[in-house]
Amino acid sequence: MSHLIAPSVLAANFGQLDHDVEMLNQSTADWIHIDVMDGRFVPNISFGFPVLQAIQKKAQKTMDVHLMIEQPEKYIEQFREGGAHIITVHYEACTHLHSILQQIKATGARAGVALNPHTPISFLSDVIQDIEVVCLMSVNPGFGGQKFIQHTYQKIRELKALIQEKGSACLIEIDGGVNLENAPLLVAAGADVLVAGSFVFNSQDPTQTILDLKQFTIY
Numbered sequence: 001m002s003h004l005i006a007p008s009v010l011a012a013n014f015g016q017l018d019h020d021v022e023m024l025n026q027s028t029a030d031w032i033h034i035d036v037m038d039g040r041f042v043p044n045i046s047f048g049f050p051v052l053q054a055i056q057k058k059a060q061k062t063m064d065v066h067l068m069i070e071q072p073e074k075y076i077e078q079f080r081e082g083g084a085h086i087i088t089v090h091y092e093a094c095t096h097l098h099s100i101l102q103q104i105k106a107t108g109a110r111a112g113v114a115l116n117p118h119t120p121i122s123f124l125s126d127v128i129q130d131i132e133v134v135c136l137m138s139v140n141p142g143f144g145g146q147k148f149i150q151h152t153y154q155k156i157r158e159l160k161a162l163i164q165e166k167g168s169a170c171l172i173e174i175d176g177g178v179n180l181e182n183a184p185l186l187v188a189a190g191a192d193v194l195v196a197g198s199f200v201f202n203s204q205d206p207t208q209t210i211l212d213l214k215q216f217t218i219y
């Protein structure tokens with residue numbers, strides 16, 4: 001399988017959200033990555049259900065919702081109704097992670113788990129078979145436009161080994177500081193999905209940038 005691209009609308013222009021989502025529809029993006037922040041789990045607030053629903057009305061691609069919120073179990077069904085195809089919760093925000101994964105799947109959404117940069121891969125070893133997407137944070141969550149953390153490559157290799165050892169089918173998603181320099185290295189290390197926010201939306205031609213992220217050659 002070739003890798004997937006998930007542009008993050010956190011870096012979009014919210015004054016013309018319809019236009020930006022339509023650009024994603026017309027592009028080679030595979031998923032639309034949607035960052036929800038509550039000002040408690042992370043030191044920033046992004047947006048909630050009304051914005052999600054506005055995206056849902058327009059989006060023709062898989063909606064990949066990344067919840068950077070405390071107590072995500074309170075809102076899983078509402079995010080599903082708001083159009084989420086994939087719901088990703090943070091390992092660090094879930095006391096009962098196994099239970100929340102079942103809750104997500106019961107809604108019909110795919111279940112994802114995100115790991116902060118300091119959280120070891122080994123913490124997922126007893127639950128990896130229940131996860132459909134692992135999102136490795138390659139920046140500290142909360143803000144777009146941060147610098148990529150190099151240790152991510154090592155974590156991808158460890159996660160790939162765990163997935164193979166346990167016979168899991170889960171995808172590896174990388175979130176934070178992705179650009180055209182590190183993208184080929186990430187895919188070569190085993191990444192399946194690349195999230196990119198500022199690199200796409202701050203570029204001269206976002207459609208072309210998405211294509212560039214999708215089409216590079218791995219040497």
Ligand code: DX5
Nearest residue numbers: 141142144145176177197198
């Ligand atoms: C960070 C978010 C990321 C962010 C990525 O907390 O989870 O998805 O939008 O933005 P860039 O690509 O600019 O690092």
Ligand code: ZN
Nearest residue numbers: 033035066175
């Ligand atoms: Zn994200």
